[in-house]
Amino acid sequence: MTTTVQSQAPTPAPVRSRLSGLRRYLSPEYLPIAGTILTLILMLVIGEVRYGGERGFVSPKLFSNLLQDNAYLLVLAVGMTFVIITGGIDLSVGAVVALVGLVIATLLPMGVPLPLVLIIGVLIGTTFGFLIGVLVEYFDIQPFIASLAAMFLARGLCNVVSVQSLAIKDEGFGALAGWSLKFGEGRDIWKINLSMIIAVLVLIVAYVILHHTRFGRTVYGVGVGDGGNAVQLMGLKAGRTRLWVYVISGTCAGVAGILFAFYTKSGFNLTGIGMELDAIAAVVIGGTLLAGGGGFVLGTGVGVLVYGLIQVLIAREGLDSWWTKVFIGVVLLVFVVLQRAIAVRRRS
Amino acid sequence: MTTPDTQAATPVVEMRGITITFPGVKALDGVDLRLFPGEVHSLMGENGAGKSTLIKALTGVYQIDGGTMTVDGVEHRFSGPDEAQNAGISTVYQEVNLCANLSVAENVMLGHEPRTGPFISWRKMRRQAAENLARLHVDIDPASRLSAHSIAVQQLCAIARATVRDAKVLILDEPTSSLQKAEVDELFQVIRELRDAGVAILFVSHFLDQVYEISDRLTILRNGRLVGEHLAAELPRRDLIGLMIGREGAALDAIERGAQQAFAGEREGVTPTIEAVGLGRHGRIEPFDLAVQPGEIVGLAGLLGSGRTEAVRLLCGADRPEEGTLRLGGEDIRISDPLVGLRNGIAFSSEDRKREGIIGDLTVRENIALAVQTVRGVWRPVPRKELDELVDRYITALDIRPANPNQLVKNLSGGNQQKVLLARWLATAPKLLILDEPTRGIDIGAKTDIQKLVAELAADGMSVVFISSEFEEVLRVSHRIDVLRDRRIVESLTNGPDVDQDTILEAIATKEVA
Ligand SMILES: Nc1ncnc2c1ncn2[C@@H]1O[C@H](COP(=O)(O)OP(=O)(O)OP(=O)(O)O)[C@@H](O)[C@H]1O
Ligand SMILES: [Mg+2]
Numbered sequence: 096m097t098t099t100v101q102s103q104a105p106t107p108a109p110v111r112s113r114l115s116g117l118r119r120y121l122s123p124e125y126l127p128i129a130g131t132i133l134t135l136i137l138m139l140v141i142g143e144v145r146y147g148g149e150r151g152f153v154s155p156k157l158f159s160n161l162l163q164d165n166a167y168l169l170v171l172a173v174g175m176t177f178v179i180i181t182g183g184i185d186l187s188v189g190a191v192v193a194l195v196g197l198v199i200a201t202l203l204p205m206g207v208p209l210p211l212v213l214i215i216g217v218l219i220g221t222t223f224g225f226l227i228g229v230l231v232e233y234f235d236i237q238p239f240i241a242s243l244a245a246m247f248l249a250r251g252l253c254n255v256v257s258v259q260s261l262a263i264k265d266e267g268f269g270a271l272a273g274w275s276l277k278f279g280e281g282r283d284i285w286k287i288n289l290s291m292i293i294a295v296l297v298l299i300v301a302y303v304i305l306h307h308t309r310f311g312r313t314v315y316g317v318g319v320g321d322g323g324n325a326v327q328l329m330g331l332k333a334g335r336t337r338l339w340v341y342v343i344s345g346t347c348a349g350v351a352g353i354l355f356a357f358y359t360k361s362g363f364n365l366t367g368i369g370m371e372l373d374a375i376a377a378v379v380i381g382g383t384l385l386a387g388g389g390g391f392v393l394g395t396g397v398g399v400l401v402y403g404l405i406q407v408l409i410a411r412e413g414l415d416s417w418w419t420k421v422f423i424g425v426v427l428l429v430f431v432v433l434q435r436a437i438a439v440r441r442r443s
Numbered sequence: 444m445t446t447p448d449t450q451a452a453t454p455v456v457e458m459r460g461i462t463i464t465f466p467g468v469k470a471l472d473g474v475d476l477r478l479f480p481g482e483v484h485s486l487m488g489e490n491g492a493g494k495s496t497l498i499k500a501l502t503g504v505y506q507i508d509g510g511t512m513t514v515d516g517v518e519h520r521f522s523g524p525d526e527a528q529n530a531g532i533s534t535v536y537q538e539v540n541l542c543a544n545l546s547v548a549e550n551v552m553l554g555h556e557p558r559t560g561p562f563i564s565w566r567k568m569r570r571q572a573a574e575n576l577a578r579l580h581v582d583i584d585p586a587s588r589l590s591a592h593s594i595a596v597q598q599l600c601a602i603a604r605a606t607v608r609d610a611k612v613l614i615l616d617e618p619t620s621s622l623q624k625a626e627v628d629e630l631f632q633v634i635r636e637l638r639d640a641g642v643a644i645l646f647v648s649h650f651l652d653q654v655y656e657i658s659d660r661l662t663i664l665r666n667g668r669l670v671g672e673h674l675a676a677e678l679p680r681r682d683l684i685g686l687m688i689g690r691e692g693a694a695l696d697a698i699e700r701g702a703q704q705a706f707a708g709e710r711e712g713v714t715p716t717i718e719a720v721g722l723g724r725h726g727r728i729e730p731f732d733l734a735v736q737p738g739e740i741v742g743l744a745g746l747l748g749s750g751r752t753e754a755v756r757l758l759c760g761a762d763r764p765e766e767g768t769l770r771l772g773g774e775d776i777r778i779s780d781p782l783v784g785l786r787n788g789i790a791f792s793s794e795d796r797k798r799e800g801i802i803g804d805l806t807v808r809e810n811i812a813l814a815v816q817t818v819r820g821v822w823r824p825v826p827r828k829e830l831d832e833l834v835d836r837y838i839t840a841l842d843i844r845p846a847n848p849n850q851l852v853k854n855l856s857g858g859n860q861q862k863v864l865l866a867r868w869l870a871t872a873p874k875l876l877i878l879d880e881p882t883r884g885i886d887i888g889a890k891t892d893i894q895k896l897v898a899e900l901a902a903d904g905m906s907v908v909f910i911s912s913e914f915e916e917v918l919r920v921s922h923r924i925d926v927l928r929d930r931r932i933v934e935s936l937t938n939g940p941d942v943d944q945d946t947i948l949e950a951i952a953t954k955e956v957a
Contacts (some may be wrong), residue, residue: 256621307562312549328504328540329604330528330554388544 100209126437127382127430134380134426135397138404146411155285161403166290167192167354172381173375174347176395177340180305180379181317182387183238185341187227188348189370190249195352196272197253199268200261200362205285209267216356217349223249224345228338242341246371253364260363264355269415290354297347301392317386329419343440351356376403376427386435401426452479452899455515455611456532461500462509462688465854468845470496473510474669476662478612478643483634484677485646485654486688489886490858493846497664498616502527502534513814514707516612528554531611535618537647537857537884538797539597541589541604548572548585551604575603580629594880595747597910606633613637614645617857619653621748621794621886623912631657649886650913653679665689700795703889713737714773716906716917717789719758722767729931730767735875740894740897740939742921743910744947750930751910752794755877757790758908760784763921772874785818788874792864793918794882794910800864803853807843808834810852810863814871837866840896842889857884860876865893869900876900877908882916894920914944926950 142152162169171188178185195216202212223245230241263269275288305311313336316326323333356362381398383390402423409418456478463471471493478484486494499505501512502674503521512519514530519588521527524902534542542551548555551572559565569585576583589597598621607615613634620883633656634644648654655659655675663670664684670686678686715734723730728750743751753824756762758769760778769776771787778784781791793799801810811834815825825833829921834848841862843855860882868876878897880888897920899908911917918938926934926947934950936942 197711303562307565308559309553309556309561309563312553312563316545316553319542319544325540325542328524328534328536329542329550330523330525332525 098195119126124242125419127384127434128391128397129432131380131382131394131397131401131428135401137406138401138408139207142408142411147230148331150282151168154282155279157407158400159284159286159291161205161400161407162291162294163286163288164358164406165196165267165399165403166294167351167358168373168377168402169294169396170297170347170351170354171370172399173297173392174344174351175371175374175378176301176381176383176390176392177305177314178238178344179375179383179385180314180387180390181337183231183321183339183340184242184375185224185227185344186239186242187223187245187249188304188344188374189367189372190246190253190324191219191223191345191348192352192355192367192370193253193365194249194256195219195349196356196366197256197364198358198362199259199353199356201256203263203265203268209265209271213353216353217346220349220352221256221342222345223348224342225338228341228342230345231341232334234339250364256364258364260361262361268356269360272360273372277335286368290357293350293354297350298396304390310336310339315388318384318389320388355379373423376423379434380430385431386434452481453516454479455567456501457513458501458510459496459512460510461507461512461739463496463500463505464508468667468854470667471500472667474664474667475672476501477672478645479660480611480643481638482552482640483646483657484646484662485540485648485658485661486664487647487654487683488670489687490862490884490889491666492664492687493667494664495616495856496667498534498536498614498645498647500605502532503928505864527858528608531609532614533605533610533612534614535605535616536576537600537616539594539601541597541601543588543590543798546586547576547583547589547590547600549590551585551607555608556591571607576600576606577742578606578629578633579603579626589669591831593621593748593752595623595626599626600607602630602633606637608834610642612643612645617637617649617884618646619648621651621880621912625942626747627653627881631794649884649890651683651887656660656678663687684887687886690770694948715770717758718770718773718774720768720770721763722757722769724753724757724762724765727930728757731932733758733908733925734930736910737874737904738901739923740907740909740926741899742917743908743927744914744917744924744951745927746951747912748930749927749951751927752879753926753930754932755791755879755908755910758875759877760785761793781831782817785814785871789877790814790868790871790875791877792868792871792879794866794879794883796861796883801852801860804851806849806851807838807855807863808848811837811848811866811870812899814867818871833870834866839865840869842892858886861885862889862893869896873905875906875908876908879910880912881909882911882913890916917949922945 121428146152173190175185198219199212199216202215203209225359227241227245229240230236271289275286278285305314313326313331316331317323317333317336319325323337326333377398378395380397380401381386381394383394405422407421409416409422458474459475459872461471461474474493474497476497486497488494496505500507503523503526519530521530548569552568556570557567572585576599579599579602581596583592583596589600598618602618618630622630638644646657658673658675660685661675661678662672665687713736715736718734719802720732721730731754742955743754745751757764760781760783761777769778776787778787784791812825812830816831819825838846838848842863843859843866852860853931855863865881882893885893894916897907897909909920910915921938923930924936924938924947926936928951936946
């Protein structure tokens with residue numbers, strides 16, 4: 096094999112391909128999130144047309160209420176986003192929310208100081224996340240199975256704590272839950288409570304972690320679909336990352352448990368059934384690929400808004416609340432099909 | 444076994460008696476390897492000889508069952524690639540092992556990215572990535588996704604990644620398998636600079652020219668055993684091949700000479716198997732005409748990014764053309780996806796075997812059966828006996844090792860995975876066979892066998908489109924060579940004794956793009 100190329104060999108053009116700034120944002124990876132935003136706008140328009148009247152439908156109050164009612168879901172969905180980007184799933188979060196609520200409702204009357212109770216609440220979530228992470232990473236158990244087991248465990252523990260609804264009457268807790276700031280009047284009112292602040296903080300921190308730290312980028316790398324092989328050969332910590340995303344999701348579930356308790360001021364062993372699916376739906380509607388490897392946590396924020404807005408529209412329409420599930424299902428289906436179509440297109 | 448003395452230097456890396464056993468295979472059996480600072484050391488051996496395994500043993504991907512490894516005179520056993528990297532050993536593994544869903548900049552820089560506190564400095568990171576790529580003369584947008592680029596560019600990204608950090612040892616496992624002369628030259632320039640700066644370099648390639656051009660020292664493996672360590676200057680090429688394959692005489696001659704070049708006569712009035720008229724897709728490939736007659740092998744030659752892959756992807760339905768017509772056996776046809784192509788007798792073997800080709804978690808048999816089964820449809824399974832015969836035939840014909848149809852493909856060596864992929868498409872007995880870099884990572888002996896096989900198939904009436912970044916190989920197998928430049932077919936050469944690499948290069952250099 097003699098490969099002698101004489102000096103007359105043409106100098107090859109340097110390997111070149113550059114997208115302008117705008118073109119890059121039109122690339123397929125941004126399509127799902129564009130779809131999410133479009134859906135949100137579409138629903139706002141529908142709301143305005145149908146119920147706007149002279150008082151209008153879209154108002155600061157609408158968004159304020161949406162955030163307030165769905166703060167716990169936002170926190171859950173943010174945690175879930177980490178897991179789904181790695182190609183995993185966490186089914187335990189709804190049960191963890193119920194368990195945390197019950198534990199709070201049990202510990203407070205026993206005289207345990209409020210800060211300690213809240214910390215315990217968060218740590219319950221962290222522990223469940225850690226458990227799932229260890230099962231997935233070190234025992235090589237599928238995330239679906241591992242988190243399903245954790246779900247049953249958490250739900251079982253709920254029943255051990257109490258099978259009745261426990262009201263939370265603690266004053267300090269009530270004060271935290273009831274605290275709020277109000278800006279504006281009437282329809283222009285913008286209320287801020289603790290749940291909203293926490294939820295938005297969680298969202299911002301998650302955004303910074305996912306997009307601006309090595310850990311966050313590794314989360315995306317793990318989701319590429321070769322079991323973290325490439326990430327590992329790149330000298331990054333694939334295993335530890337996979338463990339951590341479940342810890343994050345669990346911790347978020349702990350926080351969400353507290354927010355949900357703020358919201359309902361009670362603990363009940365049957366709360367949060369199917370809540371994990373709502374969180375997953377919000378994540379997928381928010382443009383994160385269920386197959387892993389791609390997504391935006393800010394999209395998850397929009398996904399939660401879409402979810403909340405569907406509920407509002409159903410209520411305004413005077414339909415039974417189970418219609419929400421039907422519509423969520425339809426929207427979800429559309430988005431999953433959209434993802435699939437994009438994946439197919441990208442391959443060609 | 445000769446063990447030449449070195450000029451009193453002490454090795455940075457010394458591996459002694461390395462043994463690794465996989466279930467059913469002794470992949471390495473008492474292998475020694477020494478790497479000296481300021482030297483390029485090539486690891487030689489056939490497909491499956493154990494080269495990649497030895498590298499992975501050193502960097503801690505595999506744990507060794509026996510032997511010792513010292514780095515800088517201290518005994519070491521790395522628990523994983525990150526530890527090896529921290530100890531100053533940078534590695535480019537054989538398959539492009541990067542994250543396709545991340546940006547080029549991240550793939551090059553992640554793990555040693557510039558940060559302020561815990562946060563990535565994106566701007567700085569993109570700039571540094573661009574600088575590192577520029578050393579290899581790659582000018583791509585560091586913010587673009589890795590998956591948007593060809594395998595060759597991805598390979599360059601992997602190399603750029605390995606040269607970001609100042610390493611004591613740089614390991615390159617078949618870094619040039621998708622590259623062409625010009626890129627290889629850039630790479631060798633970088634390697635020489637690093638070598639002169641005192642870095643120890645371990646190089647693996649099946650291209651003997653490259654090996655002799657760059658190496659100071661050679662270690663040869665065969666079937667997981669050490670054959671010997673030699674200075675490159677003291678080991679003639681023929682002897683090296685003899686040591687690698689463990690054969691002598693006539694067998695060597697055949698390999699050195701390569702397959703006989705076959706030239707076809709003129710063919711008039713024959714309906715082409717496939718005919719593209721003005722077929723094109725915006726931004727990928729300019730409209731082109733291409734006709735392949737039964738029994739004809741058409742080679743596509745061109746530099747990196749010239750549109751070879753893009754052109755054939757339109758032929759087989761992997762990409763949809765935006766203009767032009769495609770005729771199959773004289774009749775217009777629209778091929779909306781590769782499955783339709785396959786049903787119409789068009790088989791396409793992709794250059795990206797990892798993502799578009801083999802399925803690692805399936806066995807060799809299942810991988811080979813895949814396309815045959817697809818053609819027949821789910822409801823008509825291939826009878827087991829027929830399938831076994833088919834699989835056995837191609838395992839023998841392509842010399843897939845280990846010759847075990849039940850082995851999981853991910854456990855095969857890189858070259859043998861490539862052979863499995865080829866077997867899959869050959870097994871469908873297509874009318875038109877499109878081969879995009881079919882001999883990528885395949886050793887010198889097997890390469891000759893494959894070229895011969897392709898020539899035989901064509902002689903039996905199959906039409907073949909053959910892409911290779913190695914011009915020499917294109918020249919050897921093709922009857923006609925279409926030369927591409929800047930995403931356009933610029934010349935169609937009829938192969939003959941007076942056509943050589945210079946003819947192709949001239950065509951690329953002089954044909955002005957209108
Ligand atoms: N994970 C594994 N499990 C079982 N067998 C394996 C595994 N990895 C490698 N092998 C076997 O070990 C042998 C050596 O493979 P290796 O990849 O080191 O070859 P190589 O010299 O790099 O070949 P190539 O030139 O094709 O890349 C092969 O027979 C292969 O089938
Ligand atoms: Mg190898």
